[in-house]
Amino acid sequence: MYVVVNAAQSVDGKLATRRREQLRISGPEDFDRVDRVRAAADAVLVGVGTVLADDPHLTLDEEDRRVERLRNGRPGDPARVVVDSTGRTPTDARILDDAATTYLLVSAATDTGRREALAEAGAEVIVAGEERVDVAEGLDRLADRGVDRLMVEGGGEVIFSCFDAGVVDELHVYVGSLVIGGRDAPTLADGAGFTEAFPDLTLTGTERLDDGVVLSYEVDEDGGS
Numbered sequence: 380m381y382v383v384v385n386a387a388q389s390v391d392g393k394l395a396t397r398r399r400e401q402l403r404i405s406g407p408e409d410f411d412r413v414d415r416v417r418a419a420a421d422a423v424l425v426g427v428g429t430v431l432a433d434d435p436h437l438t439l440d441e442e443d444r445r446v447e448r449l450r451n452g453r454p455g456d457p458a459r460v461v462v463d464s465t466g467r468t469p470t471d472a473r474i475l476d477d478a479a480t481t482y483l484l485v486s487a488a489t490d491t492g493r494r495e496a497l498a499e500a501g502a503e504v505i506v507a508g509e510e511r512v513d514v515a516e517g518l519d520r521l522a523d524r525g526v527d528r529l530m531v532e533g534g535g536e537v538i539f540s541c542f543d544a545g546v547v548d549e550l551h552v553y554v555g556s557l558v559i560g561g562r563d564a565p566t567l568a569d570g571a572g573f574t575e576a577f578p579d580l581t582l583t584g585t586e587r588l589d590d591g592v593v594l595s596y597e598v599d600e601d602g603g604s
Contacts, residue, residue: 380522382546384531384538385416387553388567393573394535401433404555406589411453418444420457420530422521426523426537427463437471462537466493470500484517486510539570542578547598550580555591562588
């Protein structure tokens, strides 16, 4: 599976305010770029924190891109994936409608009744990991279901988990022209953090969009230094 991480952050590396409220960092040019990246993916993945904070739909914005996918024998919208270790996704979340297939990656610790409720709400529930979702195992399960190209949209905990699992191939970061601040504000890669070996990135491109810049990287297959 080929994994592309995409995120938007402030100059000081924050994804949102310390209140974790949805914040517009980029603009229409970058929104269109993100829609193109989504259209190229078989599935789009977010963490449950993003679902709880933003209630995203994660479908394509441009109908032409949806039509093109259908012409190529693909579903009109990519599948949607939520990493949700304990099954906290609300059963009325927009991501559980019938606009596209939705996979929920949960751990074995998730209550059976909760799994059943989420399945009844429209999700295909996949167990991967014991207490927390094992990202590498979850991606293997998605690959078994035909997901060859995955777009990861965040938040910071999920992005760190993907880097920690060694599954990321590309990283695209939009850096907006604002400072958010706050020691408790979410960053691009939260979680435990790396202390000895760090993912190696190679800068492959820069592009100015709106009032910011997109930085594109390839991730070293060998893991880190």
